[in-house]
Amino acid sequence: EVQLVESGGGLVQPGRSLRLSCAASGFTFDDYAMHWVRQAPGKGLEWVSGISWNSGSIGYADSVKGRFTISRDNAKNSLYLQMNSLRTEDTALYYCARASGYSSTRNCFDPWGQGTLVTVSS
Amino acid sequence: DIVMTQTPLSLSVTPGQPASISCKSSQSLLHSDGKTYLYWYLQKPGQPPQLLIYEVSNRFSGVPDRFSGSGSGTDFTLKISRVEAEDVGVYYCMQSIQLPLTFGQGTRLEIK
Numbered sequence: 485e486v487q488l489v490e491s492g493g494g495l496v497q498p499g500r501s502l503r504l505s506c507a508a509s510g511f512t513f514d515d516y517a518m519h520w521v522r523q524a525p526g527k528g529l530e531w532v533s534g535i536s537w538n539s540g541s542i543g544y545a546d547s548v549k550g551r552f553t554i555s556r557d558n559a560k561n562s563l564y565l566q567m568n569s570l571r572t573e574d575t576a577l578y579y580c581a582r583a584s585g586y587s588s589t590r591n592c593f594d595p596w597g598q599g600t601l602v603t604v605s606s
Numbered sequence: 607d608i609v610m611t612q613t614p615l616s617l618s619v620t621p622g623q624p625a626s627i628s629c630k631s632s633q634s635l636l637h638s639d640g641k642t643y644l645y646w647y648l649q650k651p652g653q654p655p656q657l658l659i660y661e662v663s664n665r666f667s668g669v670p671d672r673f674s675g676s677g678s679g680t681d682f683t684l685k686i687s688r689v690e691a692e693d694v695g696v697y698y699c700m701q702s703i704q705l706p707l708t709f710g711q712g713t714r715l716e717i718k
Contacts, residue, residue: 519707529647529655529698531707543705546607579654589702590637592645594666596654 486510486595488580493600496570504600506563506580514538514558517583519593520565522576522602532578533565537586548574570604577601608633608701612710620718625686627713629699634679636703643703646675646684649712650695658697659684691717 492504506518519534533544533554542554553566563580578600581593609632619625629644636642646659657666659675662682672687686693694717699710 528696528712529649529700529709531700531709534705534707543707545706584660589705589707590639590641590643591702592657592660592700593647593655594657596656598654 486582488582488595488597490578490580490597490600493578493602495603495605497606498570498572498604500570501566501568502570502602504565504567504578504580504602506565506597508561508563508580508582511582513556513561515586517541517586517588517591518556518563519581519583519588520554520563521579521581521593521596522574523579523599524573524576527576530576534583534588535563536588541588543588567602570602572604575602575604607706608635608704608708610699610701610708610710612697612699612713614713615711616714616716618716618718619686619689621691622688625689625693625715627684627697627699629677629682629684629710631680631682631701633703635682635701636679642678643701644675644677644682645700645702646673647698647700648693648695649698650692653695655698689715689717693717 520532551569580597583591585591647655649655663675696712
């Protein structure tokens with residue numbers, strides 16, 4: 485069974501850092517690009533970042549560029565999101581999602597994890 | 607960035623009746639490879655989104671045939687031929703032709 489399990493969320497003060505992880509299982513991890521998508525409470529979906537199968541292509545939403553860093557460890561079947569200089573507007577449920585192919589574009593997302601909640605508040 | 611605009615933002619439908627959601631993109635989603643990179647997702651209450659339609663009109667595995675997608679270029683439509691109670695949730699369109707990937711605002715479907 486294909487599974488994505490996010491972890492690392494929690495309550496953090498503005499300006500601090502947090503590192504999210506996504507553990508993948510049930511498929512050949514390095515055959516696929518991976519993405520982070522977030523959803524603020526009661527709001528819609530916002531793509532955050534994506535990374536190609538070999539980390540050769542990486543993209544970020546303007547809202548997180550320069551503050552967040554996506555990475556992956558294919559040997560560990562894991563995806564990461566290092567979030568620095570967190571702001572209150574980063575408060576959201578962060579989903580890990582597998583792309584339908586190896587590229588960070590021209591693909592869709594399936595499956596999605598259940599998400600990990602990040603709350604940025606003083 | 608490509609802006610995705612969905613209408614309506616909410617729908618209230620009687621079971622057995624049809625429903626239709628429009629999604630318009632600010633740029634063409636037709637790639638030089640001939641494919642159009644427009645997708646539809648449904649987020650049921652309390653769940654992560656699930657893929658319904660890929661590349662405009664292809665139903666994903668396990669999606670009932672009452673769901674259909676159509677359109678081209680910048681104008682797209684998701685149709686439900688006969689709404690069922692299990693179809694409640696928020697529907698999103700998404701483009702993946704270029705980064706940043708972008709979603710529509712979402713359309714909330716409720717049952718009358």
